[in-house]
Amino acid sequence: MTRNGFTLVELMVALIIFGLLSAAGVMLLSGSARVQEGVKAKLSDTAALRRTSAILSADLAQALPRPHRDRAGNALPAFHASNGAFELVRSGWDNEDGAPRPSIQRVEYRVADGVLERVAWPLVDGASPMPAQRLLGPASVLRLRFRGADGAWRDRWDPVQPQDLPLAVEIAVDMKPPLRMIFLVGAGRG
Template identity: 80%
Template structure:
């Protein structure tokens, strides 16, 4: 007796093997999609941290020993920090469109609604600020330390003269994972 086809048992075994291979392939594809999404999120977080540290480093490196005035006309020191905010005047503000404004700029870093923001003013003394730029989130707080002219680190910046700047600033951003960065101050001006 010659056989011209497969038996029912052989077909069932082949279907079971095919089903197992299909299920394994689907799980592998699903797992790789999850990993890809996780990597994408991590890369996005890393890019945001890199952008933030670059912006802050540029502002601190270009810091000027120039006191300025707030909207009420009160004189503020060249660099002031209180309650997790830091305010300073920086040089090097590009004026590509030849707007009627100076090349120096007042900037402030603060935490608002769980996000680290950078606020800039179009004029150094007494102007209303431009819209805040959201740099990083979620952020619970901002801690600052200052390296004085004597080389000692301190938690508060109380300069003897209003135009005095610290040598360096240590900024700790309280986020998912605390981020500690140290920046030189005023190193970008000749």
């Protein structure tokens, strides 16, 4: 007697094998999607870090030995640091739209609401700040060290003259992973 077709056992074995292959395919695709999301998040973090480093480097390299005033009219030194924040006056503020404003700019770096922020002012003396630019987060504390003219590193910047700038600034940001960067100050002045 000739038999055409498959037995029930053969069909069941084939269905089980097909089911296992399908489950493995679904697991492979979901794992690939998770890895892709992780890579995307890491690339985004890396891009934010590079952007932050470039902005900090540009601001610090173009620092000017120009004292400035706060909104109340109080005189501040050219480079002012306190409570884990620092501010300075920098040159090189592009004016592509030809707005009536100076080519120098006052900027401040601080940690607020768990994010490293850059705050800029439209005018160097006495103006209200523009909205903060969120750079990097989550971050909890900004720790600073300053290299003086004598080459020694200090935890505080207490200039002898109001126009004195540190030679370099070490910025440590408490985040995961911890971040530590060192920048030359005023290197773009020539």
